Amino acid sequence: AxxxxxxxxxxxxxxxxxxxxxxxxxxxxxxxxxxxxQSPGQGLQLLLKYFSGDxxxxxxxxxxxxxxxxxxxxxxxxxxxxxxxxxxxxCAVGPMEYGNKLVFGAGTILRVKS
Amino acid sequence: NAGVTQTPKFRVLKTGxxxxxxxxxxxxxxxxxxxRQDPGMGLRLIHYSVGEGTTAKGExxxxxxxxxxxxxNFLLGLESAAPSQTSVYFCASSYPVLVPSGANVxxxxxxxxxxxx
Numbered sequence: 101a102x103x104x105x106x107x108x109x110x111x112x113x114x115x116x117x118x119x120x121x122x123x124x125x126x127x128x129x130x131x132x133x134x135x136x137x138q139s140p141g142q143g144l145q146l147l148l149k150y151f152s153g154d155x156x157x158x159x160x161x162x163x164x165x166x167x168x169x170x171x172x173x174x175x176x177x178x179x180x181x182x183x184x185x186x187x188x189x190x191c192a193v194g195p196m197e198y199g200n201k202l203v204f205g206a207g208t209i210l211r212v213k214s
Numbered sequence: 215n216a217g218v219t220q221t222p223k224f225r226v227l228k229t230g231x232x233x234x235x236x237x238x239x240x241x242x243x244x245x246x247x248x249x250r251q252d253p254g255m256g257l258r259l260i261h262y263s264v265g266e267g268t269t270a271k272g273e274x275x276x277x278x279x280x281x282x283x284x285x286x287n288f289l290l291g292l293e294s295a296a297p298s299q300t301s302v303y304f305c306a307s308s309y310p311v312l313v314p315s316g317a318n319v320x321x322x323x324x325x326x327x328x329x330x331x
Binding site: 104106109134136141142143144145146149190192201202204205206207 | 218247249254255256257258259262272304306319320322323324325
């Protein structure tokens with residue numbers, strides 16, 4: 101069965117520091133991978149996605165993620181964190197066909213200290 | 215663009231009461247979904263629909279019913295609410311198939327927070 105693991109429940113970084121959020125997945129075929137962000141009291145917003153091709157994908161708000169098939173990972177990175185990046189981040193995996201039924205990780209809460 | 219609209223945003227119920235959450239989308243999406251979000255568990259799929267008049271069970275369907283009488287609306291019902299159903303519920307919609315352009319990824323509503331006492 102497909103699954104997504106986000107090992108870090110909480111992460112705290114200083115403003116201006118770099119960030120890496122980890123995501124590992126288990127999936128029987130080539131997965132489609134996503135990162136979503138949820139600000140407090142808001143819905144989920146798509147940050148970036150990987151379908152195929154270049155394994156380093158760029159997203160909105162200066163985020164990027166790298167797909168590593170050998171490690172079954174899709175880690176999210178940002179070179180310099182801003183206070184407004186404080187939110188909860190979800191990694192998700194899904195199939196191409198039949199209904200886009202994404203499986204989500206448990207989420208990582210990012211705190212940014214000034 | 216309204217996107218995906220959920221009503222109500224907040225609701226408090228007593229155990230055993232019933233209620234319906236409404237999801238409406240204006241993007242002409244074929245597929246619609248209901249997820250619940252609980253701390254430390256991410257989002258779990260309750261039910262989904264691949265088109266008007268069709269519904270299917272997701273990962274955690276027990277205690278919920280859904281209906282998709284119109285393409286733009288997807289209703290989630292709780293017939294007899296239980297404290298275990300206290301959660302934040304998210305509706306989402308999409309086109310049927312992911313394509314590299316990414317135009318048809320899931321679009322989420324803002325959520326409905328339900329508390330069952």
